[in-house]
Amino acid sequence: MVRKMLGAVFVLLALLATPASAASPLTNVSQQLICQCGCNMTVANCTHQDCMSAPAMRTLIQQKLDQGLSEEQVVQYFVTEYGEQVLASPPKKGLNLVAWILPFAVIIAGAIIVYLALKKWVFQGRTSQVEVKTEAEEDDEKYRLRLEQELKQFGERGYR
Amino acid sequence: MADIGYIALLLALVASLYSATAFVFGKRRNIPALVDSARNGVVAVCGLVSIAVLALLYAILTHDFQIEYVASYTARDMSLTYLLSAIWAGNDGSLLFWAWLLALFGMIVVLQRRDVGRELVPYASTIVMVTEVFFLFLLLSVANPFHKLSFLPADGRGLNPLLENPGMLFHPPNLLGGYVGFTIPFAFAMSALLTRRLGDEWIVSIRRWTLVSWLLLSIGNIIGAWWAYVELGWGGYWAWDPVENASLLPWLTGTAFLHSIMMQRRRGILKKWNMVLVIITFSLSIFGTFLTRSGILSSVHTFADTTLGPFFLVFIGVTLFSSLGLLYYRSELLNSEAEMESLVSRESTFLMNNLFLVGAAFAVFLGEIFPLISEAVRGVKITVGAPFYNQVNGPIFLAIIFLAGVCALIGWRRSSVSNLMRNFLWPLAIALVIGSALIILGVRQPYAVFAFTVCAFVLTTILYEWFRGTRARRRMRGDNYLKAFFGLLGANRPRYGGYTVHIGLVLIAIGVIGSSFYNVEKEATLLPGESMSIKNYTLTYENKDTFQTETRQVDSATLSVFNGGKLLGKIVPSKYYSVSYEQSVTEVAIRSTPAEDLYAILIGWDDAGATSFKILVNPLVSWIWIGGIVLVLGGLIAFWPERRKLPVEIRVEARETVGSVSNKKSGNGINKVRSSSEARRG
Amino acid sequence: MTVFAVIVLTAAAFAFIAYPFFKQRGYSAVSTGDQKSRELLSRRDTTYSMLKELEFDYQSGILTEEDYRDLEARYKRKAISILKDADDLEKGSEAEEGIEAEIRRLRRTGTKQAGDEVEQAVAKLRRVGKNQAGDQVEEAVSKLRQTRGKFCPQCGTAAKADDRFCASCGAKLR
Known part of the structure; x- marks a missing residue:
């Protein structure tokens, strides 16, 4: 079960490596860059009416693309111009890898803890099962009848 | 009136301070009169804060622009509904609303007739009142909604035109309600720790409080997403803006909490984990309020006010430190009694x-x-x-x-592997068929195909489970299918409400996957009469209109939408300039079908009449809203109380069968020992 | 006008909060309820719900028959042991109640030498008393020893030596 989950996570991680998109180069690039008007949105998404930055950046991107630069080169151009903070998400290298990997590392570590805890509890369950007391058989029969009756009365209430 | 409001807040502060301490002393020294008086104190706080809210409302409705808040967020020309929503339009008002909701919830807690958890109420109320003190203190010092201007403006600034949307009426109060609501589970958890009553009790008392907070938070977020989609005009519904994230965080941990309290209930496991989760959820709720209200991050949600930040940080710090400390201190009482079978x-x-x-x-x-x-x-x-x-x-x-x-x-408890295989067979097969069908139909992106297949799988499993449940019920009781199905829903509402929520989530997921992988957008500049095409649509630019309303100067462009030569209708994206707010706003036009939304934005025009549009086709977006409705319905099913005769039934049944376990007589026996010994001590 | 309203508001809030102190009787406050039996009840209900759910899961095919029989037997055993505990608790509290009544009777009759007499009687009761009740009696007895005061002639509640009225029923003390 847990192994299956971990497997699923890895498959998904592998899929991550290939984020494909059908949009135009302009959209692709402008989705990777943050608008500089302070809105915290990507250039593609900024709709602030008084935003001076997004339209200008869009024009610039188109210009660079028309000059024959590839998408990566245009993005790189903006990074050298504005610094790393123009990127909508941190590049997957150096310290930034921490941000990309840590969530999954935490989940995997958590999965291991969950697995160990479950194992412990199942073990506890097996041992305590033996301990259930079975003294006074005729007494038990009386209780068993009562239990059946009460269960019938209990109806179909779920957990409150 | 404003003075009365301020004084009411001041009195409420005194009363909540009194209540917080009186509960503790009354409980520790066992002075029932003091506890009763503290309880009245909670009710009084609610009454007093209500008076303050009414005073602010009165000021808003009578256009008392002397009050800074009223002048900043309302204007004479606003309609009644938006005037009412001005309560939470700004910083100070929304904090007042927070305090009011908390006082209301606190009052419900002390007045609720409860069978379980009565012992926890005094300390829980203390926690609620301490939180209330914090907000009242803010309201009285740095965020006073009744602050007066030294001059009397002729008119107010009015509501930001971006906020003029029905979303304004529902998004903030629901979200704030959700934030506030999580205070109650937190308070009960702390009370359980303080009183060392760490059994089922506190969990039973808060299940529905957690559910209602979770539901409010969900509704708030869904409405927020819808609002962003129809109003902000970038074609999306979730921007991962810091404030949105802040509301997602307690939603995520709250969802985790809702699930893990079931584990504690059934299995006696995760006791410490539940405590941690409730502490985190409460802290994140305060953090969410803080982010929205502190102005440290700029976003559509923020109102510039930086003085609040330090107060919130200190409050969150103290909360985290003391509650986690208390948890550590009591940790040996919280060992799990777990036993599992498999x-x-x-x-x-x-x-x-x-x-x-x-x-x-x-x-x-x-x-x-x-x-x-x-x-x-x-x-x-x-x-x-x-x-x-x-x-x-x-x-x-x-x-x-x-x-x-x-x-x-x-x-x-257990599933044997062979049975598991049998159970998975059909849903898995159906999901794979749907997945292959999608590939044949032209869905080629691996991630999307995979995600859709997972959604199909989940949907089938839940429906399959419902079907089997209905069938079993029909077999057991001989009802017809319809009756059996509704009987099933009614018999175990938490369970089937939960499944309904899951269905809602899957529908939302389908919408999100579709709209993020297959959206198409195109910009075009057209002269009247010219056309553009996007996907299978052809849009013809008909004409542009300019007209003036009382408050706005509107420019609207009419586009005819054709699909393969067939006229589907007209859409009218527009742009307006709000005279009073001196801001121009884009009003998008959306043509929505279950399969996809056609989303048109008017970008601009030049004097020659050439008009630029941005047109998007967003597939499956309506599924998100439908899913949201299903999710809320499911939450309501799970929340809906069981018939009220329940407690009586238990007691009668208990007396008849289990014996006098809960019988008054035996209870009193122990009580007398206790009360007589306590009388001697006092 | 504002001043008047503020005065009324303050007075009303104060009166409302102070009211319970002047109320004669019937505090709605916290009842000390019987925690043990409540907990047992809650555990019983949880186990019953589980049994119901097991049955339903079996009927709808989520559980195999083998698993179902096994789990059912297990939870039935658990339920029965809870029922037994509940019965034990009840027996315990009955015995305890008898002891309490005896103590009260003794106190009411006794005046000066009451202390010793009660002490003796209680000691005897404790020997006889059931195991479960032992702790409660022990506690009550230790309280009795600490105070050594007088007892109310009306209801038998102990009072401190300098008390003039009974803290429990309000009767005048001799």
């Missing part, structure tokens, strides 16, 4: 679900604070935006949804 059981899926939900919350939180880390460590400013969150959270959310399907097929 590794493969629904319990395991619940644990995994907790893990992924908290993992997702962690990822969002990390993204939120990572720019600070990067700046501190490398000295380089970076931005963590939508692409990061989508790529990191996408797989985690998908895993969560997958688990929602798996859990419906695995029995509680």
